[in-house]
Amino acid sequence: MQLQSALKIEAGMSSDAGPNEQNDDCLGVRVPEGTELTTKGVTAVIADGVSAAEHGKQAAEICVQGFLNDYYDAPEAWTVATCGNKVMQSLNRWLYSLGQSNSVDGRGYVTTMSCLVFKGESAHIFHIGDTRIYRLREGDFEQMTRDHSFSYGRKGGTGLARAMGMDTGLDVETRSSPARVGDRYLMTSDGIHDFVTMAELKAAVAEANAEDFDGACDQLCKKALDAGTNDNCSAVLIEVQGIGAASKREHERNFKRLPFPPDLAPGMKMDGYEIEKELQATSRSQTYLARELVEDRLVVIKTPSVNFEDDNGYIERFVMEGWIGKKLKHERLAQAFVPPSGQNFLYTVLEYIEGDSLEDWMKANPKPDVRQVTTIVRQVLQGLRAMHRSEMLHQDLKPSNVILHPERGAVIIDYGSTYVAGIQEIDAPFERELALGTLGYSAPEYFLGRKGNRRSDLFSLGVMLYEMLTGKLPYGEKYERCQSVRDFAALQYTPATKYNSHVPVWLDGAIKKAVAINSQLRYESYSEFEYDLEHPNPKFLPENAGAFVERNPVLFWKLVAGALAVAEIATLVWFLR
Known part of the structure; x- marks a missing residue:
């Protein structure tokens, strides 16, 4: 820190x-x-x-x-x-x-x-x-x-x-x-x-x-x-x-202790790393694939944009990403590393996660098996739980921030917008950056200037689940244009079954609850949401189906168990292919 x-x-x-x-x-x-x-x-x-x-x-x-x-x-x-x-x-x-x-x-x-x-x-x-x-x-x-x-x-x-x-x-x-x-x-x-x-x-x-x-x-x-x-x-x-907090001058002196690195290119070496290629460049940062020469392993190096060289709020958030990555230890969360031979520039070293992003996977699988999708969602839930136990909110969960590793499964990356409760107790002599995440995936409370909570991350995950199954967003293009409580109140959830007839009605009901505009109407616990992903909740079933459950519950659950078993076999085949 x-x-x-x-x-x-x-x-x-x-x-x-x-x-x-x-x-x-x-x-x-x-x-x-x-x-x-x-x-x-x-x-x-x-x-x-x-x-x-x-x-x-x-x-x-x-x-x-x-x-x-x-x-x-x-x-x-x-x-x-x-x-x-x-x-x-x-x-x-x-x-x-x-x-x-x-x-x-x-x-x-x-x-x-x-x-x-x-x-x-x-x-x-x-x-x-x-x-x-x-x-x-x-x-x-x-x-x-x-x-x-x-x-x-x-x-x-x-x-x-x-x-x-x-x-x-x-x-x-x-x-x-x-x-x-x-x-x-x-x-x-x-x-x-x-x-x-x-x-x-x-x-x-x-x-x-x-x-x-x-x-x-x-x-x-x-x-x-x-x-x-x-x-x-x-x-x-x-x-x-x-x-x-210490004085603004002391903070500025501390922040500027390490200079911003120059633009990096393949073949360049820095603090024990050799740059192999640029992965992405935005107005806020650059990321590179690099090889750590001592351990002979691939890593991702993230460097700050020179556009923010005098912005202490930006620098604090940039430094925080590496700090968070070092604190979190979970297979569903990307790690951050300390440079092996000291650090002469300001940058963050992150774990390289082999595999496609969930965004790319969605493009390659426009009509995925429902069981595949719920498996991925359950893995992301595990990562979110680990963050929440450390009193952290990701705040920018989206398909491009999840990597599907061939062995580990879904891994959450990018902590650039993460909220850390313990750090917020520390005063700073400058205005901290307010992270809103990404339009379309961020919960309504962020747009309204309200504090997020665990249900805010759940909203983002629910949107991703809906998009994996339908290729659409649950509230359409109007969502991103909302600016007030009235705007959000006027939105209508579009059933996932409208775009994908293979989505079970009860699963659509679980998604609808997860992405409720009012955060109080979302799931209170992640375990309840996870349970509803695989066990049909009678509350979400059509009226006639609910009556069938009551008339012949044994037969109903036998049929559900059979369907889940078939789905499990299909998932296993998909993972082994």
């Missing part, structure tokens, strides 16, 4: 066993360097092992060390919210399983936990239990978390309602809010905040010397001890000294 962060954090911490022999608290802060500071941010964690549990101390240590490690090991494409919640869910399951196998009452590994993550211009909180996070901003001292506890008994005893390792289910309190330079955050265990007043906490945070936050935390622990605390005392103090 080329984006740089201006995030700067000053932090200090202290922990004391207090009047107890053992300290069940654990705390930690991680300030990474380089790319991780930009894509993941800074994290701080505090945990207070439940003293009534057999292994509260170990539970607290597992949570703090686990979060500080696993958060940074998680995909950089994930948002902070996704990453934080998944890590905490995983840690909770681990603690619960340990408690079930290594303690008398099954609740031996229980701890409270509060996490702070600073990324971009936001502070993210993940919290469960009765440790606390406070914020001091311009004289206003606020408790940012709630205590997950309850009162019992006449003497006002308290117990934890929620904690890590207490149950298989985990209800984490999460919130995100803008962070500002000068904000100070205090994280404490109940050994401090149950014995030190809000006014005293506020004064300690406000008066703390930024050059000695460790000392300020030591003083808070001492104040709690002087007030008669009967528990461990722990505190983390953080000040935000820089936030958001």
Whole structure:
């Protein structure tokens, strides 16, 4: 990633066993360097092992060390919210399983936990239990978390309602809010905040010397001890000294670190590659077939157009394509490579996928077998699922961006328009490019300036499925001319059966649902769509066929099974020919 962060954090911490022999608290802060500071941010964690549990101390240590490690090991494409919640869910399951196998009452590994993550211009909180996070901003001292506890008994005893390792289910309190330079955050265990007043906490945070936050935390622990605390005392103090993206000048200097390569021609060598031929040239980029000399393998080299040499938004998106290709690891997705001998120019090295594009295959197979088509669609679905698990949307799915490899099957290529949720959290000092994909295949929400989602990629796939079967587009030429909600509302879906009588009515119904103009009317899950591709959904059958299903369901499904078996044999013959 080329984006740089201006995030700067000053932090200090202290922990004391207090009047107890053992300290069940654990705390930690991680300030990474380089790319991780930009894509993941800074994290701080505090945990207070439940003293009534057999292994509260170990539970607290597992949570703090686990979060500080696993958060940074998680995909950089994930948002902070996704990453934080998944890590905490995983840690909770681990603690619960340990408690079930290594303690008398099954609740031996229980701890409270509060996490702070600073990324971009936001502070993210993940919290469960009765440790606390406070914020001091311009004289206003606020408790940012709630205590997950309850009162019992006449003497006002308290117990934890929620904690890590207490149950298989985990209800984490999460919130995100803008962070500002000068904000100070205090994280404490109940050994401090149950014995030190809000006014005293506020004064300690406000008066703390930024050059000695460790000392300020030591003083808070001492104040709690002087007030008669009967528990461990722990505190983390953080000040935000820089936030958001680096300056525009810093970004420009970083972006222009590598010059644009010259026009390449067959026989030319660059960074361990020899150009064999030009594959395509557009107003935005050039692609070449090249041979990597070290590994002796064919690759595709994509170079940026000199027309955008001063456009930081374009350069960021160009660099992102290679970054995405390196993060995605799936047989249905094209990979990107790191040049073997360093990189002296700005370009992206992509996997060369042998085979025809789906666009060329459609031209050569104007009347394909339905089973062949659904097989290809199911393979593309697998690739989309892998992207969506990484919180990415392809946003430009079309026949020319799918290659049919003779052994691997369908492979998705070209991530030039891909949306990455985790990267969108990173601020940039320039306007990012808005990718709309390709007319005719892009979902209506993109044309209307709305944010896409998984159903948007499904719309594009549904259009491709329709086109493979009919050679047409589901809404005709009018679709590309739509500019408003009213324009889209006036469109009428043309049944695929009108152009191809071999398309089953129930399959046409599945396509119609996948390409619905209103995204809420499309399939909610890809698995439901995939199931309907091969299993006739009674909802899509004509009225008389639906009645037949109800009258004689066994015979109906036997006939369907027979038809599918014949189609399967036809597909096998097609693949082996």
